[in-house]
Amino acid sequence: MVASGSMLTISQALIALIVSFLIMQFLKLRQASRHLPPGPIPLPVVGNLLQLHFHLHRDFLMKLAKIHGDIFTLWFGWTPIIVLNGFHAVKDGLTAHPEEVSGRAVSMFFRVIEKGKGIIFSNGRTWKQQRRFGVMTLRHLGMGKKGLEYWVQEELIIALVEKPLDPCLPLFHSVSNVICAVVFGYRFPSEDKNFHRLLKATETLFRFTESLGHHLYELAPHIIHHLPGPHKKALSAYDVLNSFAKMEITRHLERGIPDKPQDFIDFYLVEMEKVSDSATCSYINNLAHTIVDLFLAGSETTATTLYWSLLYMVKVQQELDAVLGSSQLICYEDRKKMPYTNAVIHEIQRFSNIIPVGLPRVCAKNTMLLGFPLAKGTTIFPNIGSVLYDPEQWETPRQFNPGHFLDKDGNFVNQKAFLPFSAGHRVCLGELLARTELFIFFSNLLRAFTFRLPEGVKQVNIEPILAGTWQPHPYGICAVPR
Ligand code: HEM
16 A cells, blocks of 8 residues: 555656656747747647648648748757748848858768768858869869760760650669769769669668658667668768769879869869868868769759659640751750740749758858847758749749740740749859759750650649659650650
8 A cells, every 4th residue: 555655656756747847848948939030839849840740841831931920930849940931031031141041950860971071061161162162163164165064965865765664763864974974074874883873872862861760860860870770771872972982083083183174073173282282181081072962962853853844845845846946956055045945944943842941051150030130050941942832923833834934925034033942152053054954954855755644644643742852753654756
């Protein structure tokens, strides 16, 4: 009796302790929220994660913005996340004080593998140097004889045949091969074993970023790191890419820099010669990470947009025939003669919105964001999807409508809310390469082939599925030579 009585007291005391701990934490959260933008009430331990179903979804964030305004706070556990929503908040938030919001929030997993190097997941001085190098190098490559466009055109000759085929892989292969050509100076034959290892590794790593495995890793990185699980596969995928990049850098160093640098590594090494000898080692180390970043950021994104684009077409082909006749390969400059085709490509990017909620930023210093004081280190999510679907900026935001980019006379018009590459100091580094690839691949493919659904298939499913980026459901398509 006595024992069960004291047991009861212990469990009651324990419950009382937990309840008062939760109440204390709840009050602490309320206190911490006082100076932050408004938002849904957070619970102790989980914050708003339950409401969000552990996931940031463009449309759910847009709904929250209707209640709390275009800048609001969500809590991931104990961490506040500031969400920017709609064109004005995202554009002003990222560009009014661009330097102050130019940090990158980095998950534990990417901290472990990227070690603060490269471009996407680096911060501070390293990021500034690497980004400057990256931008300069891509610019040099674009201007050279073997410019970006040359590589894209050369890559275009892919084997599409009349029988139904899912174009997902051929597109991913071609776009990745453009990165190989740009970075290493050569493309791989399609059956090359190394090429397939690189592709597999890029895909594994990319898929991991949006998986449950990544979220679990973040909860207890020090423990999970040592357990078996999907993160092990992702870690070794990173090693495959990083080791290959290092091998190529060594090959370039042994060969020496040619008089006329040919590829990203060459140009990078030329730039590197200008820095002090003591910094050389760190630059080379960063280069390997930057190369992996280019694969991660530059292959899946462009290939997915092209994958979406083949789902749509016909009118484009009429314009291509009318304007170009049967002349040689279409080049980037030709977009000016083809306003409809250009508008369709823009609308595909807007409508398919492959990176729904942009990459997280972090305040690089204390700042005032749209009237709210934010401390250095606060995470910001610019909801890019809410800009591309902003009802105040687009006539029919939830309908595919190339008219968004055409005036009444059919001329192409740029739209200020077209921000699929984001804005501010960390705007996508590969924007020009991506735009060139999208235009050249898309227009030349549509000129060479008519795309048809396989016999018996009547419907196209344009609901997206989340697989790193927002992708179409796998589909088969017949490419009939025209
Ligand atoms: C359709 C294709 C693409 C889309 C929609 C896209 C979109 C984006 C977005 C939204 C960001 C985040 C910017 C921010 O922090 O606010 C980004 C960053 C980045 N992108 Fe792209 N991208 C594409 C293709 C490419 C290509 C082809 C490359 C390179 C060859 C590339 C390289 C990068 C890099 C290195 C960053 C990190 C920039 C930094 O942190 O400073 N991207 N991209």
